Amino acid sequence: MTELPAGQRNAIGVTLGLLGDEWSLLILREALLGASRFVDWRARLPISNAVLTARLSRLTDAGLFVRGNGYRLTERGADVWSILLSIWAWEDRWVPGHVERLPGRVHRLCDKPFDPVLVCSACDAAVVASDRSLAGGFGPSGSWERSVPEATTRRRSGGGEVGSLNAGLFPETTALIGNRWSAALVGAAFQGVHRFSDFQRCLNSSPTMVADRIRTLCSLGVLSDDYRLTAKGLAFFPVVMCLVGWAQRWYRAAEGPALVYRHVPCGADFVAALDCSTCGDRLARKDVVPTS
Template sequence: MMHPPDRPSRLGAGGDNAIAFAIGVAADEWTLLILRHAMQDGVRRPERWRELLPIPEAVLTSRLRRMSELGILDPVEYDRDPPRCEYHLTPRGAALWPVLVTIWAWEVRWAGGHPEHLPRMRHLTCGNLFDPLMACRECGDVVTPREVTGAFGPSGSWPRSAPNTTMRRRSSGSANLGPGFFPESRALIGNRWSAAMLGAAYLGAHRFSEFQRRLGAPATVIADRLRAFRALGVLEAFGDADRADRHDYRLTDKGRAFFPVVMSAIEWGQRWFLAPEGPAVVFRHRASDHPFSVLLLCSACSRPLSGKQMSVV
């Protein structure tokens, strides 16, 4: 199914919701890297992506096809003999910049043992290096994850929010992807169960039984994800050391710091993929009791960020 790049897609009733589409994009490493160079360097031609990334031609072809189907890129033929296309970034694709910026900032701050030193971002409006601050678009206040509450909306449920298929990801043993490689983000949202587990933690799940009941996942999957999240330092466990099923799992500062990534991805999904029943999830700013949506601010000058006013240094 091709999705129109310049207006929201209308989804079928009862199928994958906006969150599932957002996960399908944000969880794929190659998609993020292709987007990075399209946004940052204006790359449009496959041969240029192959120069910049250690990506097999077949993988690049499949990603460009899928991103075109989703309306993120628009293929434009520039030669007929042989047929060759450029892939132009669409408004839908350009709107993914908050996801890239928040992932980048989180990896810089929290990901230990990174394959290479990640460069910093500069806000061209004020000229300073910056970190993105998450604020409430309604009132302008900078907020913490604890100040935002969320609940499933009319099209929201765990089965509808976890995509049934995702694009195949690079194995951990392949070539170093350099500064664009997001290793810990991939571990958090790199497959349907990881992303769903993280979402359940943000929505208040604390016990093994709560994760299992909400997600409907096998106990072995829940146990594996909880171990992985603890090893990454995004969850910590309290309680009976001998009984994992009695642990109380709480987000750490590192885990809470990933929240702007999740919020940015969900907001992108709900802007561009509309279910007939209504939104998949609804957020509120707890302190002011009004609807919450993300506004990213520059930590240096406190002005709103935009995709065209940032550079990598």
């Protein structure tokens, strides 16, 4: 657990600044699949030496890797698997244009293809964004200002921010969480905001910037013309909640958590978990097998 100073970026802002970057996500994905040496990532990803060196250094400084005989994932680094699995499933379902076809997924325990299902870790009930089963919002360190990363826009592997949407394996995810204002707008939408003036108030940004971000999310099919989340947008909820869960397991602001949610049906504090859609068992990193 990393302690964050009072009044500064909270766990959400720090995490978006670290993981709202396609190269970092791809490096972590390959590490979970066995990459541990510089040459492993160079062989598996179309990444330059300079970019790879910079990302590995940043992820190591953040405690996701340790140096030794290569780069070894720490517990913090390996714990990103649920975020990556949620992204993988969302991109596979909702984003048809990729440079290469995403692999399938088999759950080792039932030996069947599956999708991850977001559930409450306390009662194992499925949770979806539209069922209003979660109550809560910002906690002691939570605010819009503290929840956005310092960096403005993450450059993606294909070079533009949205432009070519088949630039990498996580193209639209990066468009959603790789820009500080897009990430904040997505967060506001999941908290029920759908009026332009309310988005502007939450983001505390210029009307031009807010309009540009809304156009981006509408062009991706995440927001509808009336600025409400579409089915595609609502389906991004597991990514958001797994990211929030990871953030608050590994970063703690002095004042307390950034977001606090209660699962209304069971009354427990909500902690995200993932179940197998086929057999219903809880998913574990070691039991998710990619298939060609």
